[in-house]
Amino acid sequence: MPDFIKMGLALMVVGLVATSVLAVTESVTREPIAEAKRQEILRALTQVLPQGFDNAPDSDTVLFTDARLNRKLKPVTFYRGRKGGANLGVAYVVIAPDGYSGNIEIMMAVTPGGTVSGIQVVAHAETPGLGDKIVITDWPKSFQGKTIDNIKWGVKKDGGDFDQFAGATITPRAVVKAVKKGLEFFLENEAKIFQPASTEAAK
Amino acid sequence: MSTTKEIITSGFWTNNVVFAQLLGMCPLLGVTTTAINGIGMGMASLAVLLGSNVVVSLVRNYIPTEVRIPSYIIIIASFVTIIDLVMNAYLHDLHKVLGLFIPLIVVNCAILGRAEAFASKNSVIQSAIDGIASGLGFTFALFLLGASRELLGAGQIFGIDVFGPSYHPAIGFILPPGAFIALGFILMGIKWLEAKREERKVVPAPIPIPEA
Numbered sequence: 001m002p003d004f005i006k007m008g009l010a011l012m013v014v015g016l017v018a019t020s021v022l023a024v025t026e027s028v029t030r031e032p033i034a035e036a037k038r039q040e041i042l043r044a045l046t047q048v049l050p051q052g053f054d055n056a057p058d059s060d061t062v063l064f065t066d067a068r069l070n071r072k073l074k075p076v077t078f079y080r081g082r083k084g085g086a087n088l089g090v091a092y093v094v095i096a097p098d099g100y101s102g103n104i105e106i107m108m109a110v111t112p113g114g115t116v117s118g119i120q121v122v123a124h125a126e127t128p129g130l131g132d133k134i135v136i137t138d139w140p141k142s143f144q145g146k147t148i149d150n151i152k153w154g155v156k157k158d159g160g161d162f163d164q165f166a167g168a169t170i171t172p173r174a175v176v177k178a179v180k181k182g183l184e185f186f187l188e189n190e191a192k193i194f195q196p197a198s199t200e201a202a203k
Numbered sequence: 204m205s206t207t208k209e210i211i212t213s214g215f216w217t218n219n220v221v222f223a224q225l226l227g228m229c230p231l232l233g234v235t236t237t238a239i240n241g242i243g244m245g246m247a248s249l250a251v252l253l254g255s256n257v258v259v260s261l262v263r264n265y266i267p268t269e270v271r272i273p274s275y276i277i278i279i280a281s282f283v284t285i286i287d288l289v290m291n292a293y294l295h296d297l298h299k300v301l302g303l304f305i306p307l308i309v310v311n312c313a314i315l316g317r318a319e320a321f322a323s324k325n326s327v328i329q330s331a332i333d334g335i336a337s338g339l340g341f342t343f344a345l346f347l348l349g350a351s352r353e354l355l356g357a358g359q360i361f362g363i364d365v366f367g368p369s370y371h372p373a374i375g376f377i378l379p380p381g382a383f384i385a386l387g388f389i390l391m392g393i394k395w396l397e398a399k400r401e402e403r404k405v406v407p408a409p410i411p412i413p414e415a
Contacts, residue, residue, distance in 0.1 A: 025285045
């Protein structure tokens with residue numbers, strides 16, 4: 001057998017075996033990965049939404065596209081928490097594009113009427129020890145109970161009411177700005193946001 | 204060829220992937236902001252090393268020499284993808300932290316290096332031992348660097364405060380430059396240890412201790 005055929009055959013066999021092993025692994029891990037991601041979202045939802053929702057917010061969702069939520073106009077999922085059919089709050093992820101290093105993804109929740117019930121940073125690449133105080137301190141709690149009117153939206157350096165950190169102003173400024181935009185979007189579209197999913201409406 | 208003990212000492216210490224060969228710098232410097240990240244990355248690399256060493260050793264007599272490198276790369280890449288998927292499914296939080304660095308294990312020269320330099324010439328058992336030893340050596344290096352950076356940069360070990368609130372962490376050690384600085388000092392320490400051992404070897408023991 002000529003050498004080049006032998007080489008080709010060897011590579012083909014290696015490739016075939018590798019592909020089939022990977023295919024099997026993928027099919028085995030697909031379910032657990034989806035479940036782990038779902039748990040992650042649920043954990044964040046429980047953190048930000050008001051206590052006591054009795055539906056599954058991760059399946060009661062609606063999509064919106066708006067430049068204030070996502071500059072690249074990707075649809076944003078709104079997770080709606082309800083209790084006994086009444087609207088309890090809605091949670092969604094806004095993206096702050098102007099952090100110190102890369103995008104900051106923030107899950108925020110708003111109750112009917114437009115009060116922020118909580119925020120949580122779900123992804124960021126801010127400086128450890130400085131900017132990451134938006135995650136590891138109680139700072140996100142300062143958003144609880146805030147409406148568009150009852151606080152000046154901005155960090156103290158900019159004349160607002162939110163604390164900045166020593167050595168890190170850009171990060172909290174970006175978060176405050178993103179949450180404010182998210183809240184403004186909510187106020188304009190509240191009725192549409194809480195509208196039951198189209199499948200439910202058809203009943 | 205070499206005894207089990209030699210393989211282990213060589214993989215873990217004398218030929219340590221990091222301290223002696225300075226390979227695998229990308230994950231080494233990238234993920235070691237905390238001790239636990241270092242261990243996680245080290246264990247993932249260990250699993251890939253073990254898997255690829257065993258398989259490469261198994262097929263070493265069937266793969267023509269001319270195409271061995273692409274074959275090794277396919278084998279290594281497959282193991283990395285398997286680890287990536289399995290970690291994503293069962294160790295989701297750690298996977299989120301290590302993120303991008305898991306796929307990058309493919310291009311960790313240490314792994315291809317062991318496949319080419321050791322597994323392609325030795326038996327399956329020896330290759331497995333070498334994979335574990337080198338992997339542990341790599342994990343140890345990552346842990347050492349991660350722990351020093353976490354200690355200096357955040358005042359913590361495994362997330363537990365060590366120095367109390369009066370300590371002002373040197374944030375620089377968590378940032379990328381800190382990785383280079385800390386690694387430099389660790390390498391200096393290792394070289395110093397080695398030099399000490401060399402000195403001791405030169406001086407003959409005055410009374411030879413009889414073997415028990």
